[in-house]
Amino acid sequence: MAKSPKTSVGRRGFLKGAATGAAALVTTPIVEAQRRPNEAPTPAGSAPGPTDSQLARDAGNVRPPATVRAITRPGSDLMVQTVKDLGIEYAAANPGSSFEGLQESFINYGNPPNRMPEWITALHEESAVTMAHGYAKAEGKPMLAVLHGTIGIQHAAMSIYQAYYDRVPVLMIAGNDPDFIPAHTAHDMAGMVRSYTKWDAEPKTVEEALVALQRAYNEAITPPMAPTLVVINSEIQKENVPNLQVPAYKPPQFSTIDSTHAREIAKSLLAAQNPRIAVGRLRTPEGVNRAVELAELVGACTSTTATTGPMSFPQRHLLCGPGADTTYDYSLGLETPAAQVYIQGPNLAKVAATRDTENIGFAGLNGGGFGGNRAGRGRASAGTLLEADAEASLPLIIDQVKQQITSDQKSRVQERAAKHARANHDAHVTALEQAIEVKKAGWNGSPICTARIYAELWPLIMNEDWCLASPSNFSGGHNVQLWEHNKPYSYLGGQGAGGMGYGAPASVGAALAAKARNRIVVNVQTDGDLNYAPGVLWTAVHHKLPMLSVMHNNRAWHQEYMFIEYMAGVRGRGANRAEIGSTLRDPFIDYAKMAAGYGMASEGPISDPTKLSAALKRGVASAKRGEPYMIDVITQPR
């Protein structure tokens, strides 16, 4: 690999010079030109002192001298072009010198520059990756997170782990500058996160880097989906490659069931008197469309996971529900084992077997208690597994159904679907009537009950295109009963690995997806979770994202508080000191002021429930204008 010559000395160049001695730097013409005429040469073997001009530049007071542009086509331009060709919309990063070449290309290369992808300013690498996590869950495709060498990767590590557990595709690039600060480089930088990424590479040339980016994208979106990382040396980012072209992109092949199975499944669905299709989490919105198409073609009632996560069957589709008759004589599972025959992609355990070479052994990857729809296989099923990607297999089944269906069967399908529709509608209304009898408990109490937040929000957003991006389990999960989750992105589900600090950055990522799609994002934000990296609120303001955050402010890490109380009781020592270390008091945190500090429109704290609805109206209106809004609501614990 040919190294590009240094053509300027900035802060970084100065630091390098100070660290490594004069020889490396004073050989370049620019540095020679900057030396004062009467400046004495630096004694051999000692670090040079900074010149006045270097100090001035380090302080940002002097523009760099104009130079003849030696680099006509930096490798990083081609890397950006590769990312553009993959359809990546956003690249989120906290600044880092190891990717300065790349960042310069992202913001300046292309016409118009800084579009597709747009550079998103993150205040923490963990936020950058979790933004990508939330974005991918909303859109079913990756965005890019760019990380500084070593230290940035370690900042991001938790969020990478979380995205991994959540089976979410995230494309990552890390810079590596082996000649700069030793603490920011490593022989095997990706090794730090290898056991919870799916694939990584450290290419040695620009050409290899372009291929690696394409491969990383393909690996990320192919089941089991997961984060992937390409480590790119800072020098190849800057290398001049006037004649190199971006290689042709080859989309990945998704595994499908074979034609025999497709034919048998179609035959069984059509022959059944009352078929059922259980739909888990598919990969993309297109997969959801195909699932709807199949259910409608065969008149099967369906189950969905749309109330627990993204990319599943529309909750209020007429076929979604138990149907008119709950005795099903054939059931098909799509990415869920709850069926007689189920199609499910490979799980992360297979990836871990080759990636976790240190045998760290992260638990639950085989579904051992961490939820079947996330990392592992899930609950044991008596059904027959066809290991393949359900989404990619659906067109084969649909084609077979279309070929096999008779006119008699079409009539039966219509009749059955109409019955299911009536039954599902009635079941929904009954469930809702029962739910409000439960949800009204504490309705007028203060602090405000969490059910009222969701109940008051729903009429304000039900006719909007909305996305609930924050996990709702800690705030009562009231959306499950009160809201209708009909889009692939209606509810993005839990954190993935239960790590805190997820809600706000995931919502910002979802809001990035929403921004160009006339959609608004709702973030019911738990207080403990926000305090990990609240700077992401600034990112939402800076990039004008359509996001409403409603604080579920119970002034504690509440679940832990209850656990400590329980433990004290078990040991007979009383629960009167359980607040130590598990509550957020003395002082209370003022989240409206916190948001305002980041430039976000905000109000609160609100503890009077009669003031909630008006505040939510203001918040939704603001989010629709692309002005993120924060409402601090003092709530009941749960």
Place this chain on the structure above:
Amino acid sequence: MTKISKIWLVGAAIAALATLNAQQGGRAAALPVKPVPAPTSPVSGNAASGKALYYKYGCYACHGYNGETGARPFVGRWGHLATEQDFVTFLRGRANVAPVVPSTSMPNFSAASLPDKDAKDLYAYIRTFKSSAPESKDLSTLNAIVDAAKREKN
């Protein structure tokens, strides 16, 4: 941000339940419980002192600040709270019956950690709780949600 803890387990359990419900048709069952009238038995404790204890001992954590919300709301479900003695017995009995692994996540309260007088003060405060839920017919927000669902076309 390295907290993979019981928070997750509880969250996962909730999610699993929701998933299970959703698998039944996309919506979780939320069956209402017919409210039980508030007890009318005598109260000997001091409610003002009891309020301080309710906060100090974190009772609100699971029962809400008003006894109506959270993991175990008790307004309208007065089971172990019918009388002052029932309440004290419940607190003490739990420690004796299951000292290490209680059958529920309700903490044990021995006399050493919560004297009888404090328990009675707590009970006095708890007995001041009343439902803040309006009649269903007066809940326009919630009724509008049901009405909207009813209007959806079959």
